[in-house]
């Protein structure tokens with residue numbers, strides 16, 4: 001059964017920003033796009049660099065290592081060398097808390 005885990009406060013991720021968090025054994029990137037939060041796997045599907053150390057522009061995150069681009073809304077790989085999509089996670093906002101379904 002999936003667990004719902006509090007990740008952080010909504011105030012800790014301003015609009016247009018992202019953070020990387022480690023929850024249990026998962027690395028997760030949370031992005032705030034115009035007040036709506038999205039969660040995807042933080043490890044690039046190319047060779048595993050952390051996307052949260054890259055650049056977020058609109059709904060696209062660029063990997064800092066070899067510059068693959070992913071859509072943080074649906075995890076899709078937009079620009080190679082990465083080909084596989086990122087995992088995606090359901091996000092719920094409860095009060096001031098961001099909660100992710102693992």
Ligand code: FES
Nearest residue numbers: 044046047063066
């Ligand atoms: S590890 Fe992300 S593009 Fe290579």
